[in-house]
Amino acid sequence: MDDFLTCRIPGTELRLGMSRRLFAACQQLHQEDRRIAERTPGLRAEDQRVADEPADEETEEQRRRTQRRIFREELEYERRRIESQVRDAYERATTGQWRDLLPGHPEPALDVDDHPGLLEAATPDTYLAMRADDLPHHRR
Template sequence: MIEAISAARAQMLAYLALRSAPTAQLRTVPVAADRGSRRRRSGLTTPLEDDTLTLTMRADARAAAADTDHHAVRAGIRALGLDDFLSCRIPGTEVHLGMSRKLFAACERLHEEDLAIARRTPGLRAEDQPPVDLELSDEAQEEQRLTQRRIFREQQEEARPRLRPRLRDAYEHGAARDWSALLRRPQEPELDLRDDESLLEAATPETYVAVSRYGLPAAHA
């Protein structure tokens, strides 16, 4: 089982990118729910073009989609043994990042806690910065900023024992929440069942990454 705080902290930038992306730019991609069955080439990361289980279940989902409506397909992919990971293309790149509901829910809770700590740390947030004191040297102002960040980090560490069960609870219950509820938006992101051969995909138990094969540098002889 993952340590929810560490996993959420490591993926916070990806979470914020997904959280801020317009719904039209978001999609969910099906990945085999049985993490332990994936063929791993290196560490926890599985290239999905080598993951026969995911490819087979995706084909089954596409076949089911031809005979039913979109909402029924979304409800039925779990019965096929698939999770749908939230994903979006990072603007200005050919990189798609994504994550599971569980990890997204843990990141959401940690972000809320970080914001609460920031509000309790005077002057840390940009909107709370006092007017520049022209009598202070650049070095003194930098020292103030470093002190504020140190206080923030210390409060984060002090909060770990209290946050650990809360993030574990968010992680465990995240799988049962719809993406519309996690994103706090009325619409579900589009479920992407295309057989897109232009993407090279990989997944860990809770994260997803894809790049366009056409955006990669040419192989050298």
């Protein structure tokens, strides 16, 4: 647990954490997603503009289907390479350091020791914590 990156999710009392390995895999996946997005601008769901009422709904729907198909094809084409890159990032982080993943940032510190009374759950790569009094049955 002393090698986890943890943080409270803003607007909640939930604390979430991940191991260096899981962080490295997520970071690599994010980079791969950005690379595909750069080659296929505007095709990811989060890049789609939302029109209140398209001029021609059928044409707009056809355009969206075509864009999704192109993005899926690009993703499928890259899938094996991406899986390999993500797996390699995960394994490299086993022996790496946080400073390798977060250049220019201080080594993260696990900050759960300052918060007594947390209900905690952990796996080798994930951490979750919340206060017992934040559970719904304590609010009655």
